[in-house]
Amino acid sequence: MAATDRNRVFLLAERPTGTPTENCFELTERPMPTPGPGEALVRTLYLSVDPYMRGRMRDAESYAEPWAVGEPLKAGVVGEVVESNGANLDPGDVVTGDLQWADYATAAGPALTKIDPDSAPISTYLGVLGMPGTTAYFGVNEVARPRAGETFVVSGAAGAVGSVAGQIAKLNGAHVVGFAGSDEKIDFIENELGFDHGINYKGTDDYGAALARAAPDGVDAYYDNVGGPITDAVFGHLNVDARVAICGQISTYNATEVPTGPRKLGTLIQTRATVQGFLFSDFSERMDVATRQLASWVQSGDIGYRETITEGLENAPDAFMGLFEGENIGKQLVKVADGED
Amino acid sequence: MAATDRNRVFLLAERPTGTPTENCFELTERPMPTPGPGEALVRTLYLSVDPYMRGRMRDAESYAEPWAVGEPLKAGVVGEVVESNGANLDPGDVVTGDLQWADYATAAGPALTKIDPDSAPISTYLGVLGMPGTTAYFGVNEVARPRAGETFVVSGAAGAVGSVAGQIAKLNGAHVVGFAGSDEKIDFIENELGFDHGINYKGTDDYGAALARAAPDGVDAYYDNVGGPITDAVFGHLNVDARVAICGQISTYNATEVPTGPRKLGTLIQTRATVQGFLFSDFSERMDVATRQLASWVQSGDIGYRETITEGLENAPDAFMGLFEGENIGKQLVKVADGED
Numbered sequence: 318m319a320a321t322d323r324n325r326v327f328l329l330a331e332r333p334t335g336t337p338t339e340n341c342f343e344l345t346e347r348p349m350p351t352p353g354p355g356e357a358l359v360r361t362l363y364l365s366v367d368p369y370m371r372g373r374m375r376d377a378e379s380y381a382e383p384w385a386v387g388e389p390l391k392a393g394v395v396g397e398v399v400e401s402n403g404a405n406l407d408p409g410d411v412v413t414g415d416l417q418w419a420d421y422a423t424a425a426g427p428a429l430t431k432i433d434p435d436s437a438p439i440s441t442y443l444g445v446l447g448m449p450g451t452t453a454y455f456g457v458n459e460v461a462r463p464r465a466g467e468t469f470v471v472s473g474a475a476g477a478v479g480s481v482a483g484q485i486a487k488l489n490g491a492h493v494v495g496f497a498g499s500d501e502k503i504d505f506i507e508n509e510l511g512f513d514h515g516i517n518y519k520g521t522d523d524y525g526a527a528l529a530r531a532a533p534d535g536v537d538a539y540y541d542n543v544g545g546p547i548t549d550a551v552f553g554h555l556n557v558d559a560r561v562a563i564c565g566q567i568s569t570y571n572a573t574e575v576p577t578g579p580r581k582l583g584t585l586i587q588t589r590a591t592v593q594g595f596l597f598s599d600f601s602e603r604m605d606v607a608t609r610q611l612a613s614w615v616q617s618g619d620i621g622y623r624e625t626i627t628e629g630l631e632n633a634p635d636a637f638m639g640l641f642e643g644e645n646i647g648k649q650l651v652k653v654a655d656g657e658d
Numbered sequence: 659m660a661a662t663d664r665n666r667v668f669l670l671a672e673r674p675t676g677t678p679t680e681n682c683f684e685l686t687e688r689p690m691p692t693p694g695p696g697e698a699l700v701r702t703l704y705l706s707v708d709p710y711m712r713g714r715m716r717d718a719e720s721y722a723e724p725w726a727v728g729e730p731l732k733a734g735v736v737g738e739v740v741e742s743n744g745a746n747l748d749p750g751d752v753v754t755g756d757l758q759w760a761d762y763a764t765a766a767g768p769a770l771t772k773i774d775p776d777s778a779p780i781s782t783y784l785g786v787l788g789m790p791g792t793t794a795y796f797g798v799n800e801v802a803r804p805r806a807g808e809t810f811v812v813s814g815a816a817g818a819v820g821s822v823a824g825q826i827a828k829l830n831g832a833h834v835v836g837f838a839g840s841d842e843k844i845d846f847i848e849n850e851l852g853f854d855h856g857i858n859y860k861g862t863d864d865y866g867a868a869l870a871r872a873a874p875d876g877v878d879a880y881y882d883n884v885g886g887p888i889t890d891a892v893f894g895h896l897n898v899d900a901r902v903a904i905c906g907q908i909s910t911y912n913a914t915e916v917p918t919g920p921r922k923l924g925t926l927i928q929t930r931a932t933v934q935g936f937l938f939s940d941f942s943e944r945m946d947v948a949t950r951q952l953a954s955w956v957q958s959g960d961i962g963y964r965e966t967i968t969e970g971l972e973n974a975p976d977a978f979m980g981l982f983e984g985e986n987i988g989k990q991l992v993k994v995a996d997g998e999d
Contacts, residue, residue, distance in 0.1 A: 380928050544923055566924040579916040582885055583907040585935030587721050592933040594926030 322349045325630055327418035329384045333374055335573040336641060341374065342390070342634040352423045357404035359412060359429065360421050361653040364630070365393035365443040366637040367477075368542075371570040380596055390418040392633075393448055395432070395439045397656055406431065411656065413442045418633055420653060437612055439656065444648030445622040446611050448597055449477035452564060453540075454607040455600040457485040460562035460593050461538040465490025468532045470551055473542030474515065475502035477648035478564060481611070482540045483512050484620045491538070494531045496524075496547050498643040505646055510621050524550035535559075544568045545578065552581040559590040571641055623647030663690045666971055668759035670725045674715055676914040677982060682715065683731070683975040693764045698745035700753060700770065701762050702994040705971070706734035706784040707978040708818075709883075712911040721937055731759040733974075734789055736773070736780045738997055747772065752997065754783045759974055761994060778953055780997065785989030786963040787952050789938055790818035793905060794881075795948040796941040798826045801903035801934050802879040806831025809873045811892055814883030815856065816843035818989035819905060822952070823881045824853050825961045832879065835872045837865075837888050839984040846987055851962050865891035876900075885909045886919065893922040900931040912982055964988030 323346060330343035352358045370392070372379045384390060394416040398406045404426030406412065412429040416422040432442050444450060456478075463469040469486035473479040474495025483506060487493045494514045495506045503515035514531035521527045528536070528550055535556040541548050544566030555561070569576045585592065600607070614620040625645040627636035633651045640649055664687060671684035693699045711733070713720045725731060735757040739747045745767030747753065753770040757763040773783050785791060797819075804810040810827035814820040815836025824847060828834045835855045836847045844856035855872035862868045869877070869891055876897040882889050885907030896902070910917045926933065941948070955961040966986040968977035974992045981990055 541923070544921060548923065563923050563926045565927070566921070569921055569924055575920045577918050578921050580885060580907070580910055580919050582882070582889065582904050582933070582935070583910055585904045585933065586907070586937065587935070589935050589937060589940060591935075592923070592926065594923070594928070594930050596927065596930060599930060 324349045324419060324421045326420075327390045327630070327633060328388060329374065329386050329390055331386060332376055333571075336571040337371065337374060337634075337638055339634055339638075344631060347419075349421060350423045352400055352402040352404065355403050356423045356425050357398050357402065357406050357412070357429060358400040358421060358423050359394070359396035359414070359416060360399050361394050361396045361416065361419060361630070362411075362656050363395040363440045363443055364418060364633055364651040364653055365447070366633060366640060366649050366651060367393070367448070368565055368567045368570060368640050370637065371641075380598070391415055392418055393443050394422070395442050396422075398429075401426075404429070411439055413447065418630070420630060434656070437615065440624055440626070440648075440650055441615070441622065443650060444477050444624060445481055445615055445620065446608055449648060450481045450611045451600070451604055451607040452597040453478045453481035453485060454611060455597070455603075456540055456562045456564050456595055457482050457489070459600070460595050461486070461540045461560050463489050463491035463538040466492070467537035468492045468494065468534055468556075469538045469540070470494045470496070470528070470532060470536050471540040471542070472496045472544075472547045472551070473565065473567065474506050474512065475646050476542060477645075479540070479542050480506065480510060480622065480647055481620065482564075484510055484614075486538070486540075487511055487513075488614070488619060492532070492534075494528070496543070502646055505623065509623070518547055525553050528554050538562070540564060542567060545576070549579055549581060552584050555584060555588045555590045557588050557590075559588055561590060561592040563592060563594040567641065625649050627651045629653070665690045665760060665762045667761075668731045668971070668974060669729060670715065670727050670731055672727060673717055674912075677912040678712065678715060678975075678979055680975055680979075685972060690762060691764045693741055693743040693745065696744050697764045697766050698739050698743065698747050698753070698770060699741040699762060699764050700735070700737035700755070700757060701740050702735050702737045702757065702760060702971070703752075703997050704736040704781045704784055705759060705974060705992040705994055706788070707974060707981060707990050707992060708734070708789070709906055709908045709911060709981050711978065712982075721939070732756055733759055734784050735763070736783050737763075739770075742767075745770070752780055754788065759971070761971060775997070778956060781965055781967070781989075781991055782956070782963065784991060785818050785965060786822055786956055786961065787949055790989060791822045791952045792941070792945055792948040793938040794819045794822035794826060795952060796938070796944075797881055797903045797905050797936055798823050798830070800941070801936050802827070802881045802901050804830050804832035804879040807833070808878035809833045809835065809875055809897075810879045810881070811835045811837070811869070811873060811877050812881040812883070813837045813885075813888045813892070814906065814908065815847050815853065816987050817883060818986075820881070820883050821847065821851060821963065821988055822961065823905075825851055825955075827879070827881075828852055828854075829955070829960060833873070833875075835869070837884070843987055846964065850964070859888055866894050869895050879903075881905060883908060886917070890920055890922060893925050896925060896929045896931045898929050898931075900929055902931060902933040904933060904935040908982065966990045968992045970994070
């Protein structure tokens, strides 16, 4: 049973115009939920904030269903089962699932995946072993497809997805270049993760020149999390038969007017490059394979990761908004409670 | 032997800034060329002007080598062999090849392809059976890949490439929509070629609304010859797993500053669409297959075509410049001489 009958839940208070502000989030107290038949009550330990959530704040059809104003926000959560009402789980089990931004939430048994807290830190199931890591795995191996000796470039390179993408490309034998937004991030990807070159895009006005130095043989594969001028620069350096994987476009998510930029489709004719968007969910049937491979790489030290952890459910909006300021290195998480409590 | 020793040759007089003007072309008289060992002397009958030539006028590396200022322009030509110096051809043979904008030119035997003037009108080897037709063939079948019941959209739909692309998509069983720039062109593609819908983009300000009416189920495959706002509109209507084949971007070729437009890469994530550029030459090893298939479709009446023929070598620059004004319906040719002379 829950140690308290207090349950804090974040609601979408209003839809943002442009950059989300704290006015968009309302923290309410609600009665402790009761699991219905086949459901479990889960206590949130870690909550994930991710850039794609900006799309869910919009009142527009997208791949992720829009959040309703006045309704609870949802997120990837790692939590502990408090009570199972025929959900095929036991109290104390650690699970992951798409739950509310809340201290406690209920979910149907099949919507929760049991994880082994002894095999890896439980927080990693929201990062390197979770949606961001597996997105990187499939985006690199199925869409960008870097080969040994090729040059692979990733934007948002110090983030949850980009940091894993670059390392997988490196394991494939590619020359790996990452764009990130601070010297600390460049140090992280170059010296901790083994990228060949990091470009601090906040330290230069000429992304193309920086890229020409870091990728003198041109770009064979590009993994894009960011869009905008960085992507424009990379398009200017694509090699023949290059592959571009569009994973995210965070630079455009808060735009209040349609963002504009140079028209680049002509580049694709000369290079016969392929640009392809993809979603994590496209690969859901093979997710286990990716998770197991990533877990093995993490265990062997072939893949490193970092987490930026914000403490307290009440600070989840700050953690989310910080994503758009590039405040996180690696996976941004919110720690809501300790598992051993 | 040539009936005259006068040979007119067009040179690139200067590189254009923006839209090419007549100042870019210089018609000179040169001595009749003499075929060297292994070469033939060819009398030009038809000369092809194509949008890609705008790229050759630029002093920049591209897939087609830039033309040199003061040097002869080159083009696809259908001509008659006047003299063979061991080129494995006979006087009177009709050949096609990449020759000078000239009344007469020489070329090595292997650079000339003999054609059968009885199987199809010789001019079609520069159009529906030539580079434009085979480009459409491979672009549709290998890149855009429309399936039966899908919606296929083509821009530049009344041009040499687009008109063939739409008809091949129709043969594949797709619902075919074409963008073109006059009521006469719409009449041509709808009533002569059997497109399901034509959109006269000069008759509407809202391409997206026109497309929503013509393609109510969204766009599964897009064959782009044009770029710019038409392509922006199509990107707004792509279905999940759509394929976009980038063949040309004529709307941008004469730009003096980098053309800008709305950033559309985010659309690709939601739709998991693939955008791919390609070149005619990528498929050179299978060109015979395409030419034979197209010839059979033309003979059976499954594929119709039209030619816009400008008379006289001296008018070749006008014919070329007219491409950017959309003056041609179907393939734009220059008739330089009659075959039977």
